[in-house]
Amino acid sequence: MMSKIYRCLDCGKEYKFDFSILIDEKELSVGTSKEQQIKKRLKSFNFPEESNICFACLKLVNIKNNNSSKNNSEQIKTQISEYIKEIKQNYSKEEEDLKKYSETEENNEINELNKIKAEAEKDELELNNLLKELENIENEESKFCAEFIDLEIKLYFEEIKKMNNTELINNYKNKINRINANNIFSELFQISFSEKFGTINGCKFNDPYISNNYDSINGGWGYIILLTKLLSIKYKFESSNYELIPEGNFSKIQIKKENELFEIGISDKNRTIDKFNKAMEMYLNYLNEFMEFLIKEGKIEKKGEDICPKICGNTINEKSILIEEGKDKIDNWYQCLKYLLTILKFLICQTLKNEDKSYD
Numbered sequence: 001m002m003s004k005i006y007r008c009l010d011c012g013k014e015y016k017f018d019f020s021i022l023i024d025e026k027e028l029s030v031g032t033s034k035e036q037q038i039k040k041r042l043k044s045f046n047f048p049e050e051s052n053i054c055f056a057c058l059k060l061v062n063i064k065n066n067n068s069s070k071n072n073s074e075q076i077k078t079q080i081s082e083y084i085k086e087i088k089q090n091y092s093k094e095e096e097d098l099k100k101y102s103e104t105e106e107n108n109e110i111n112e113l114n115k116i117k118a119e120a121e122k123d124e125l126e127l128n129n130l131l132k133e134l135e136n137i138e139n140e141e142s143k144f145c146a147e148f149i150d151l152e153i154k155l156y157f158e159e160i161k162k163m164n165n166t167e168l169i170n171n172y173k174n175k176i177n178r179i180n181a182n183n184i185f186s187e188l189f190q191i192s193f194s195e196k197f198g199t200i201n202g203c204k205f206n207d208p209y210i211s212n213n214y215d216s217i218n219g220g221w222g223y224i225i226l227l228t229k230l231l232s233i234k235y236k237f238e239s240s241n242y243e244l245i246p247e248g249n250f251s252k253i254q255i256k257k258e259n260e261l262f263e264i265g266i267s268d269k270n271r272t273i274d275k276f277n278k279a280m281e282m283y284l285n286y287l288n289e290f291m292e293f294l295i296k297e298g299k300i301e302k303k304g305e306d307i308c309p310k311i312c313g314n315t316i317n318e319k320s321i322l323i324e325e326g327k328d329k330i331d332n333w334y335q336c337l338k339y340l341l342t343i344l345k346f347l348i349c350q351t352l353k354n355e356d357k358s359y360d
Contacts, residue, residue, distance in 0.1 A: 189227050191345045198338035200224065205337040207330060208266055208273075208323050218249040218265035224344065225251040225264060228287065231347055237293050242286045253282050266323075277322045281314040284321055287343065300350055308346050309339040316340055 008014075028034070192199045197206050203220030206213050226246040232238070243254040245261075252261045262279035266272055288311040294300045300308075309317045316339040319332045 191341045193338055196334055198341040200341060214266055221264050222248040222251045227344055232290060237290055239286050239289050242282055253279050273323055280321045284311055284314055287311060304350060309343055
């Protein structure tokens with residue numbers, strides 16, 4: 001209690017404050033302790049114990065003389081009060097400066113916070129744009145996957161179709177190879193002529209207006225389509241316009257570009273005769289194209305070309321292949337079919353000749 005280290009608020013120096021200077025030896029004799037005297041003296045001066053004022057500064061008001069008069073005490077008290085006031089003013093100033101500093105720091109922090117907030121809003125906007133872009137990409141991906149799966153399915157069925165077609169072609173090739181070994185053209189197709197009608201494998205081309213003749217006519221056309229198809233395969237000919245489909249009495253001819261099928265046969269003259277005529281006319285176009293191909297490839301000699309019946313449109317040697325009412329028209333149809341069978345028989349002979357020179 002008697003001394004303590006402080007930094008003087010007045011001069012700024014460190015000092016050891018010795019409270020013993022406030023002790024009166026006379027009061028000790030009447031039983032008042034040093035601590036009680038110090039507290040009483042400080043209280044009478046309105047001066048706190050830890051006021052942080054050094055002795056050098058304090059003695060300006062307290063140690064001018066050694067008297068303990070009332071005037072000296074009042075002077076010390078006044079000086080101490082002024083010093084305390086000055087200290088409070090300095091403290092208020094420091095507090096105000098601290099407040100200004102705090103406000104400046106607060107404004108800076110608010111500005112920095114606003115800046116961070118603006119950057120966060122910008123980042124959020126960019127993030128939303130990226131999310132939308134990602135959503136668009138996912139939608140495109142879903143669409144692409146759906147299209148890809150659809151294409152995969154189509155490709156699968158195309159592969160199945162291709163496999164089936166390949167198997168069908170291989171079956172045809174195997175059949176042809178087996179038939180070639182037996183000389184198919186001379187053994188399987190017998191063509192003959194009577195005075196009026198042509199016949200192939202027993203199927204006679206007679207009056208198409210009599211329903212009892214339909215099976216014979218349709219069967220004969222079935223053999224014609226099969227024979228022509230086999231000859232085309234043998235010579236590796238493929239028409240750019242038509243495709244022959246051998247199916248016996250229900251054989252067909254197809255227009256490739258239009259993918260339209262015509263049954264080359266007759267079942268009811270009131271409904272199918274026009275289609276039958278169209279199919280027979282298409283067949284003649286196919287056969288004429290085939291003949292031109294064989295001539296170009298050198299498979300038919302000039303002499304054979306000269307003696308073979310001539311195809312022109314829907315006629316052979318000027319006899320129409322179309323079925324029309326009237327006796328003369330029907331006779332023309334009979335004759336045209338005989339010419340057609342003659343051409344096919346000529347092709348058989350030409351094929352055998354090309355394979356075996358001894359056949360000459």
